[in-house]
Amino acid sequence: KQEVTQIPAALSVPEGENLVLNCSFTDSAIYNLQWFRQDPGKGLTSLLLIQSSQREQTSGRLNASLDKSSGRSTLYIAASQPGDSATYLCAPLGSARQLTFGSGTQLTVLP
Amino acid sequence: NAGVTQTPKFRVLKTGQSMTLLCAQDMNHEYMYWYRQDPGMGLRLIHYSVGEGTTAKGEVPDGYNVSRLKKQNFLLGLESAAPSQTSVYFCASVSRGDRGSEQYFGPGTRLTVT
Numbered sequence: 001k002q003e004v005t006q007i008p009a010a011l012s013v014p015e016g017e018n019l020v021l022n023c024s025f026t027d028s029a030i031y032n033l034q035w036f037r038q039d040p041g042k043g044l045t046s047l048l049l050i051q052s053s054q055r056e057q058t059s060g061r062l063n064a065s066l067d068k069s070s071g072r073s074t075l076y077i078a079a080s081q082p083g084d085s086a087t088y089l090c091a092p093l094g095s096a097r098q099l100t101f102g103s104g105t106q107l108t109v110l111p
Numbered sequence: 112n113a114g115v116t117q118t119p120k121f122r123v124l125k126t127g128q129s130m131t132l133l134c135a136q137d138m139n140h141e142y143m144y145w146y147r148q149d150p151g152m153g154l155r156l157i158h159y160s161v162g163e164g165t166t167a168k169g170e171v172p173d174g175y176n177v178s179r180l181k182k183q184n185f186l187l188g189l190e191s192a193a194p195s196q197t198s199v200y201f202c203a204s205v206s207r208g209d210r211g212s213e214q215y216f217g218p219g220t221r222l223t224v225t
Contacts, residue, residue, distance in 0.1 A: 004153070018217075034213065043201065043218045044154075089153055097142050097205050098169070099214055101153030 002027045006102035013080055015111050021075040021105045023090035028068050030092040034099065035064050035075050038087045043048050047088075048075070080109045113137055115217035117202050124192040132187040132220050141207035143185040144169075144214070145177060149196040154201060160185055161207070178212030192224045195209045 003026045013019055023033075032051045037045040048064040049100045050057040052072070063076040073090055087106045091099040118133040134143065135174035138174075141162050152202030162180040174196060176188045185204075189196060202217040 031114070032213075044216045046213060046216075049213045091153075093214070097207075097212075097214070098144075098156055098159065099154075099203075101146075103151065103153045 002092065004090065004092065004100050004101040004102035006088075006105050008092060008105060009103065009105040010108075012110060015080060015082060017080050017109075018076070018078050019080055019107075021077070021088050021090075021107070023073040023075070023102055025071045025073075025092045025100070027092075027094060028071050030094055031097070032065075032070060033066055033073050033090060035062075035073075036089040036091065038089060038104070039089075044089070063098040071106045077107075080107075082109045082111050085109050115202055115204055115215050117200075117217040117220050120218070121221050123225065124189075125225055128191060128192050129188070129190050130192065130222075131189075132200055132202075132222075134185040134187070134217060135183055135198070136202075136204040137183060138204060138206070138215065139182070140215075141182070142205045143179065144203045145175070145185065145187045146203065147171065147196075147223045148201060148219075149198050156210035157187065157200075164185075169203060192222075194224045196222065197224045198222060 007022045017018045033049045050066045061078040064072045087104040092102045115136045144159040145157040148154045158177040163182045178186045200220045203214045205214045
């Protein structure tokens with residue numbers, strides 16, 4: 001059974017800092033891994049999808065890396081802004097196209 | 112192209128009442144999923160379907176039933192609601208054709224059972 005751990009559970013940084021969110025998973029047999037953003041009381045916004053054959057995927061100030069063999073992914077956010085404050089969820093996609101979610105990292109960017 | 116829609120958006124039930132949540136997608140996706148999200152947690156898979164007329168159990172299926180009579184719709188039923196089923200429910204869909212495809216999520220249904 002896939003298990004996903006996200007560290008840290010919560011993070012508070014001043015505006016402008018670069019930061020890294022970590023995601024680890026126990027079963028490396030995945031098709032891809034998605035990173036999502038969730039604002040309080042809202043739905044999921046897909047940020048990045050990184051295929052199992054890829055090492056990195058970039059979108060604007062966001063960069064996701066994937067090391068499938070070691071069961072790790074990181075989400076790098078450059079030059080953080082208060083608008084980046086949200087919960088970030090990672091979810092590897094396994095058999096039957098099932099996503100398994102971590103509990104998320106709650107990010108607060110202070111002005 | 113509406114993507115994935117969920118009905119209703121909010122609902123309050125009393126213990127023992129029943130209800131059905133509707134998920135609809137207009138992307139011709141074969142795979143559909145129901146997740147629940149409890150406070151401070153990620154999403155957990157309740158049931159899923161790999162095609163019309165098929166359903167399977169996920170991680171937390173107890174207390175729920177599902178049906179996929181039409182390809183575009185996936186229904187989640189609560190026969191006798193319990194306070195432990197208070198949660199936010201998300202539906203998702205994905206195409207079977209590409210193994211690396213992104214899952215698309217609906218906006219969620221917030222259910223409270225008193």
